Amino acid sequence: MTWAVETDALTKSFPKSTGWRGLISPAGLSSPAVDRVSLQIGQGELFGLLGVNGAGKTTLIKMLSTLIEPTTGSARVNGYDLSQDAAIKNSIGLVTSDERSFYWRLSGRQNLEFFASLYGLPPDRLHDRVEHVLEQVELQDAAQDRFLTYSTGTRQRLSIARALLNQPKLLFLDEPTKGIDPLVTRRLQNLIREDLVERLGMTVLLTTHDLREAEHLCDRIAIIHHGQIQTVGSLDDLRQTFTLGHRYIIQVRELAGHTRLLLEEQIPGVEIETNSTTSDGQINDILLTGAGDEPVLNQVIDLLRAEGTAILSASSSQTTLEEIFSYHARQPGEARALPEVNGAQTSDTGSGISKTEQASSVPFRQVLPAFLRRDFMQEASYRLAFLLQFFNIFFSVLIFYFISEMLGEAAAPYLTEYGGDYFSFVLIGIAFLGYFSTGLSSFASSLRHSQTTGTLEAMLTTPTSLSAIILASSLWDYLVTTLRVLVYLAVGVLLLRADIQNGNYLAALLIIVLTVVTASSLGIIAASFIMVTKRGDPIQWGVSALNGLLGGVYYPVAILPAGLAWLARLLPITYSLHAMRLALLTGASWSQLAPDILALVVFSIILLPLSLAVFRFAVHRAKVEGSLTHY
Numbered sequence: 001m002t003w004a005v006e007t008d009a010l011t012k013s014f015p016k017s018t019g020w021r022g023l024i025s026p027a028g029l030s031s032p033a034v035d036r037v038s039l040q041i042g043q044g045e046l047f048g049l050l051g052v053n054g055a056g057k058t059t060l061i062k063m064l065s066t067l068i069e070p071t072t073g074s075a076r077v078n079g080y081d082l083s084q085d086a087a088i089k090n091s092i093g094l095v096t097s098d099e100r101s102f103y104w105r106l107s108g109r110q111n112l113e114f115f116a117s118l119y120g121l122p123p124d125r126l127h128d129r130v131e132h133v134l135e136q137v138e139l140q141d142a143a144q145d146r147f148l149t150y151s152t153g154t155r156q157r158l159s160i161a162r163a164l165l166n167q168p169k170l171l172f173l174d175e176p177t178k179g180i181d182p183l184v185t186r187r188l189q190n191l192i193r194e195d196l197v198e199r200l201g202m203t204v205l206l207t208t209h210d211l212r213e214a215e216h217l218c219d220r221i222a223i224i225h226h227g228q229i230q231t232v233g234s235l236d237d238l239r240q241t242f243t244l245g246h247r248y249i250i251q252v253r254e255l256a257g258h259t260r261l262l263l264e265e266q267i268p269g270v271e272i273e274t275n276s277t278t279s280d281g282q283i284n285d286i287l288l289t290g291a292g293d294e295p296v297l298n299q300v301i302d303l304l305r306a307e308g309t310a311i312l313s314a315s316s317s318q319t320t321l322e323e324i325f326s327y328h329a330r331q332p333g334e335a336r337a338l339p340e341v342n343g344a345q346t347s348d349t350g351s352g353i354s355k356t357e358q359a360s361s362v363p364f365r366q367v368l369p370a371f372l373r374r375d376f377m378q379e380a381s382y383r384l385a386f387l388l389q390f391f392n393i394f395f396s397v398l399i400f401y402f403i404s405e406m407l408g409e410a411a412a413p414y415l416t417e418y419g420g421d422y423f424s425f426v427l428i429g430i431a432f433l434g435y436f437s438t439g440l441s442s443f444a445s446s447l448r449h450s451q452t453t454g455t456l457e458a459m460l461t462t463p464t465s466l467s468a469i470i471l472a473s474s475l476w477d478y479l480v481t482t483l484r485v486l487v488y489l490a491v492g493v494l495l496l497r498a499d500i501q502n503g504n505y506l507a508a509l510l511i512i513v514l515t516v517v518t519a520s521s522l523g524i525i526a527a528s529f530i531m532v533t534k535r536g537d538p539i540q541w542g543v544s545a546l547n548g549l550l551g552g553v554y555y556p557v558a559i560l561p562a563g564l565a566w567l568a569r570l571l572p573i574t575y576s577l578h579a580m581r582l583a584l585l586t587g588a589s590w591s592q593l594a595p596d597i598l599a600l601v602v603f604s605i606i607l608l609p610l611s612l613a614v615f616r617f618a619v620h621r622a623k624v625e626g627s628l629t630h631y
Contacts, residue, residue, distance in 0.1 A: 002079050004170050004203035005041040005064060010034060010073035012059055012227075018534075018625045029071065033059045035227035036073065041220075043169075044201045046193065048208065048218030052329050056227040057207040059626065061172050064205075065094055065461055069623040078169050086361045086463040090119070093163030093171045094461040097178040100454030101159070102147045103374065105381040108158050109134065109143040110374075112165065117370030118462035118469075119166040120362035133161040136195065138187075153184035160191070162458065170203045171196065177213065185213075193217050215321045223328045230328035239319045247319070248288040248297050251312040252304060254281040259307040267300055283312065364468045368475065375476035390487055397491045400426045414556050419585045424498045428581050429553040431488035434481045435512065436547055436573050438474075439519025440540045443527040446473035451631035460628065466619055467612075470527065478516065503584035507593050511579045514600035518572040521607035528611075528618035534630060547573045575599040 013029035034056040041047045051057050062068040064077050066085035075082050078091040102111045112130045121129055134140050137157040142150065150158065156176060163171060173192065177185040196202045208214050214221055215235060222232035231238060255272065263270050263286065271287040288296065297314075304311055379386050404411070404423035411422040418425050447470055450456035459469050492498035526539040547553065550564055551573035557565055568574045579596035582588035622628040 002043065003040050003076070004043045004045065005039060005047075005075070005077055005205065007037050007039045007064075007075040008073055009036040009038055010060070010063065010075050011036055011071050012056075012063060012068060012626075013071045014626055015624065018627060032071075032227045034063065034070075037224070037227070037229055039222065039229065039232070041203060041205060043203055044197065046197045046204045046206065046217055046219050048206050048214040048221040049224060050208070050211070050214055050221060050325055051224040055224045055329075057224060058174055059227075060224070061094070061174055061205065061207065062626070065089070065092060065172060067457065067460055067623070067628060068626045069620070086465075089461055089463040090166060091169050092461070093166065093168035095156075095159045095163045095171070095173045095176050096457070097156070097175040101458040102155070103378060103453075103455065104148040105146060106374070106377055107144050107146055108139060108150070108161075110377060111147060111158070112162060114370050114374045115162050115458065115462065116165045117367055118362060118459060118464040120366055120463065121165070129165060133164045136164060137161045137191065153180045153188075156180055156184075157188065160188070164196075166462075168202065170205070173204060173206045175207055175209065177208065177210065189213065189217060211321045211325055221321070223325055225329050231324070235321060238321070238324050248314065248316045250286040250288075250300060250304070250314045251275065252284050252286060253310045253312055255284040255286075255309060256307065259304070259309055262303060262307070263300065266303065267296065270300070361465045361468065362463050364471065367464050367468060368472050371472035372476060372479075375473075379476075379480075390484070393484060393487050394491055396430065397427065397488060397496065400430065401492075401496045414559055417586075418556075418581045419499070421499065421585075423492070423496065424500070424585055425556070425581060426554055427488065427492040427498050428500075428584060429577055431485045431492075432512075432515070432577060432580055433547070433551075433553050433573075434484055435478075435515050436519045436551075436576070437544065438477045438481045439516060439521075439523045440526060440543055441523065442474035442477040443470050443520070443523040444530050444537055444540060446470060446477075447527050447531065448631055451629055454629075457629045466628075467615065470524075474520075474523075500584040502587045504587050504589070504593070505583075507588070507590060507597075508580060508583045510597065511576060511583060511593075511600065514597065514604055515572070515576040517604040518576075518600060518607055521604070521611040522572075524611035525607075525614050528614045531618040531628075532621050534627065543571075546571055550574070552577050572600060572603045575603075 011032050012034040013032045016027040016030050037056075037060060049057050049060070059068060063070050063082070064075060066082055066088055070082065077088045080087045080091070082088070103114070106114070109130060112133065113126060116126045116130055131140075134143050137160055139154065139157055139161060142154060147155070147158070160173075160176065176192075177188055180188070192204060192206070197204055206214070206218060218235075220232065220234050221238065223230045231241065233241070260272055263272065267288070269288065273285045273287065275283045275285045277283070286300065288300065301311065301314070401423050404421070404426065407422050412420040415422060415425050447456070450459065450469070450473070456469075460466060489498070489500065493500060522539065522543055526537050526543075529539055530537055546567075550557070550560065550568040551571050552568070553573075557568045557574060557578070560568060575596040579588075579593050579600070582593060582596075619628070
């Protein structure tokens with residue numbers, strides 16, 4: 001049999017020191033959150049994982065979902081090793097109880113269309129797939145409503161719909177009915193058991209604190225405590241291996257003292273309790289626990305009859321899952337041998353994606369339109385705020401225009417190289433500073449926003465890589481920045497007589513591209529710092545401060561003292577703004593612009609590979625620490 005999940009001594013111990021402290025002075029590893037877990041889950045099985053808070057359930061699921069890197073041991077999910085993260089993510093779905101993991105100002109359907117794109121679903125299949133999963137969870141009528149209007153139960157159903165978008169072979173359900181009313185809970189349970197498992201043959205790994213839910217739904221159950229699997233098997237298997245077995249209660253009236261002594265001497269484990277006292281005499285309960293076989297029961301009944309004791313009733317009950325769970329949650333113990341899976345291997349339900357397609361991440365170019373649509377729809381929901389930022393441009397330009405009028409000819413000697421007009425000089429500076437500001441802040445900002453809203457983990461369970469997610473999330477900022485730059489220039493040229501009509505526009509375009517590359521590289525490094533340290537961003541702050549002070553945004557670098565002027569030459573923005581002003585204000589030739597362009601090329605060649613290497617290290621470190629979605 002090819003197992004849906006197969007783990008071998010899978011262990012996760014988190015570093016005691018995280019962030020920059022852990023990088024500089026590692027303090028070793030904490031006690032294992034998951035400790036040598038060996039499990040086998042059959043295809044088409046509904047498998048329950050029970051444990052108290054902190055037992056290791058979520059950590060185990062996140063390792064199997066490739067969101068956390070194990071310390072030791074190995075695992076295969078749907079036949080793929082954990083190193084094949086894109087293939088695993090293509091074949092699984094993950095549902096958590098975190099209701100923050102959607103875009104609240106988008107509708108349910110718009111949310112699903114966005115996440116479907118991250119699975120690489122082509123446009124001709126995407127719409128039909130979204131409508132199908134909405135029908136599965138009975139959300140067609142609410143699909144057009146904004147997510148922020150949904151009840152807790154509706155949000156959880158949408159979470160399940162999202163997890164079904166790629167037709168997963170294996171579905172992880174981490175407390176899917178937490179905080180939901182009984183009626184909605186029953187509907188979700190029926191969906192899981194009858195539709196997903198029995199009809200579609202899907203494998204489901206379910207964690208829950210509702211023991212009745214586990215008893216009702218699951219084919220097999222594992223109990224995890226202190227990171228170790230204490231016992232695993234079907235409910236009947238667990239009852240058979242549990243010491244209490246069946247329990248019998250014999251209710252009698254007026255149990256004589258010598259009869260009590262005979263029972264306690266001849267029947268091991270017997271318990272006698274006084275139930276109540278009536279006008280007819282005292283009623284006692286005789287409890288047989290751990291005996292469980294009929295000969296002992298018959299022996300007790302024969303003894304009572306021989307003593308002339310009136311038997312009022314006799315009943316039996318099986319050991320409950322709650323008793324089994326309570327026993328193992330108190331006793332760390334050793335993991336028991338796994339019972340053999342009774343169910344036959346089910347047919348492959350198919351994920352709708354071939355193994356060849358599963359071998360790689362979804363291409364960046366394929367997910368880019370989805371991110372642009374998402375950001376546009378969110379901006380459109382804040383129309384007034386979006387428009388006000390452009391009104392602010394007009395007032396900002398006016399301020400510098402009046403400053404230039406005040407300076408008059410006094411500034412001309414310092415601006416001869418750029419045509420002598422301070423307003424045109426500063427207009428280029430404040431307009432194109434936006435590209436540096438966006439490059440420095442957008443990657444860290446999009447990462448932090450995704451973490452705080454809970455959407456990052458949802459995106460990371462898709463086969464789209466984290467780097468593609470961060471890059472695509474930043475593109476909208478660059479488009480808005482470009483629009484802002486055009487508005488700046490339009491206001492300056494059309495209303496306030498700035499002169500850029502004879503510029504070298506082709507060279508200006510190349511300068512913008514190189515500026516974006518260098519600024520983005522610094523921004524990626526800043527985002528990596530935040531990902532590891534979970535603290536403020538000194539890189540963005542420091543570079544932004546130096547750009548404003550030394551980069552020539554508001555005044556030419558030539559007026560700086562020699563030491564500061566030398567430091568300014570270490571900043572990419574110095575070359576970007578110098579070249580941009582020459583290109584747009586004087587129409588400088590390619591040969592005149594060559595030194596600045598060459599400097600920007602050198603910055604790009606150095607910073608881009610460095611930023612990507614730092615980012616890969618930061619992602620690896622965050623997965624080791626289990627902090628990829630922390631903020």
